[in-house]
Amino acid sequence: MNAPTSGLKPYALAVGALLVVALPWLAGDQYQLHLAALIAVYWILVAGLNLVIGYTGQISIGHVGLLAIGAYSFTILTGKLEWHPGLAVLVAGAVCGLCGLALGLPSLRLPGFYFAMATMAFALIVNELVLANDGWTGGGIGMPVDIFPAPFDTPVGYYYLVVMVALAVTLLTWNVVRHMWGLGLVSIRDTEVTAQAVGVPIFRVKLTIFVFSGIAAGVSGALFASLQSYITPDTFVFELSLFFFVSIIIGGRGSIVGPLLGTAVLTALPELVAPLAKLGNFFYGLLLLVVVLVVPEGIGRVFEVLQERWKPRKVANETVQPDLVRLQRALAEPGASGAAPPATALRKPALGEQA
C-alpha cells in the first residue's frame, strides 16, 4: 500500500534533507523563503489530515475551521494574555485537539456524505463565531499576531522552526502508518464492514486519528498566524479546505510522500505561474476533477506505472517440485511418517482419561 514510502532510496532522502537544510542559501529572495515556510506550515496540517482522508477515507472538508481555531487561539494567548509563543503553540494544539474531539464524537458515527456535511458546517460555524465575538477576535477587521522570540524572529530562523515541527509531525504520521494502526486505518477506508468483522474498533480508531489531525491543525494554525503576522476571517476561506484536500488526493491516498509533494507543488505553483493565481480555486477544482476521473489513486500511481514500464520488476519463475514420495507415504498411513502428527494427539480423550 505504501510503496512510494518504502521504495524511497536512502540517497533520495539524504538529498531531500540536504536541500531542505540548505534552502535559506538557495532561495533567491525573502519571498521564496516565506513560501517554503508556508509549505512546511501547510504540510503540518496536511500530514494530520492525510491520516484522516488518505488512510482512513473520512472526507473532512472542515479542517480550515480547525486551522482558524488554532490561529485565533495562538493570537489571543500571545497578544491579549501575553503568553510565551512556544507555550501558546502547544495550547493551541490542545485546544484544536479538544475541538476535533467535540466535532468527531457526534459526526464520525455518520456515513460518508453526512460526515462531510458536518465538517463543512463546522468550518462555517467557526467563521460565524469569529465574526460574532469581535471583542476577542477583532471581528471582520482582524488583528495582528506576535512573532516568535530571539532565534526564530528572522525569516531563516522561523523557517528552521517550522521545518523542525513539520519533520516531527511527519515522523509521527509515518510511525502510525507503518504499524498495525496504519493497516487498521486502510481497512476502514477500504471496507468498513470487514474491518469491523476482523475486530478493528472502528469508532475509536477514527476518533483517535481525527483528534490527532486536530492537534496537528492547531499547531499548524498557530505557526500559520505567526507567519502571516495578521489574520482576518477572510484568511480562512472555505476554499483553503479544498486546497488541503486536493493536495492529498493528487498525491495519492495511502501515501505520505505523495501528499507532501502535492502540498509543495500546489502551494508554489500558483505563486510562480501568474495565470494560475488568477484562476486560483478554479484551477484546484479542475485538478481535483481530472485526478478523480483519470487517476483516482493519485499522481504517485502514474510514477509507479512508468517505473514499471521502464524497469520492470523481476518476477522470478520458480517451479515447485512436489515431494510426491513423502506425500504418498503421509496419505497411506497417517502417523507412520515424521511429518504427520501422531494419531494419538488428535484423538479425543475418552471419559475418565485425564491428561
Next chain:
Amino acid sequence: MLTVFVTGLAVGMLYAAIALAYNVMFSTSKVLSLTTGHLAMLGGVFGAWFIQAWQMPWWLAMLGSVAVGALFGLVTELLAIRRVLNKSDEHLWLLSTLAVATMVQQGVALWWGTEPKPFPRLFAQDFGVGVLDQKFWLPIGATIVMAIGLSLFYRRTMYGKLFVAMSEDAFAARARGISTDRIRMLSYVLSGALGGLAGFAAGQLTFAFFALGHLLTLNGFIALAVGGLGSNLGALLGGAILGLLNAFASYWFGGEYQQTIAVGILLLVLLVKPEGMFGSRNVRPV
C-alpha cells in the same frame, strides 16, 4: 412578528426546494451531489443577468434560468457522476461533485464578480406591502408548485414511474429493460431545472451572489436530513422547520448564530433519529 414568520417560511421554502432537487438526484443514482446548492445560485445569477443585461421579460428570463440549471445538471451528470459510478468507489462521487461545484462557483465569481448584486423586481409592486411582498410569496409559491408537480410527475407519467422503479431497485429496473443511464441523466436534468427555478424565484430574497452555493447545499441538506432522505413531504416540512427556527432564533438572539443553530438541529436529528421524520430506515451494511 408576522414578518419574521413569513421571512422564515420563504427562506425555508428555498431550502425545501433544494432538498427536492437532492431527492430527485438521489432517487436514481443514490448520490447526494455537492453541486445542488449551486443550481439555485446559477438560477439567481443568470436570472438577474437575463433581465438586466438582456432586457428579457420575466417569464423568458425564468425559462432561461431553468434551462441554465438543467444544462448544469446535465453537465454534472456527464462529467462527475457517470464515470465515477461505473467505477463504484463509494467516496469518489463526493470528490468529483465537489470539484464541479468549486469550478462553477469560481467561474461565476470571475465572470459575474464577487459582490452580491440585487435581483430585479419581477412585477410592479409597491414596496410598502410588507408580508405580501413578492419576494416572500414567489419562493413559497414556486416550491409548492414544484412539490405538486413532482408528485403528479411520479404518479401520472411513464417517465415518473420509471424514476420510481429505479429508486426502488436499480438492478431490477435494468433487468426489465429500462435504460438506467438515460433515466439517471434525465433525473439530473430535472433536478437542475428545479434548482434553477428555485434560485430564480428566491432571487430577490438571496440576491444574485456567487458564494450562495455552499450555503444552500448545506442548508438544503439539513432540511432533507431533518425531513428524511427520499421523502418529498419531509423535504417541505424540514425546510419549513429549518427556515422558521432560523428566523425566530435570529429575531430573539440576534443574527450572529444562524448557522450554529442550523447545524445544531442537524446533529440533534442525526443522533436521535438518523432517518429523519419521514425517511425509511434502511440498514444493510454488507
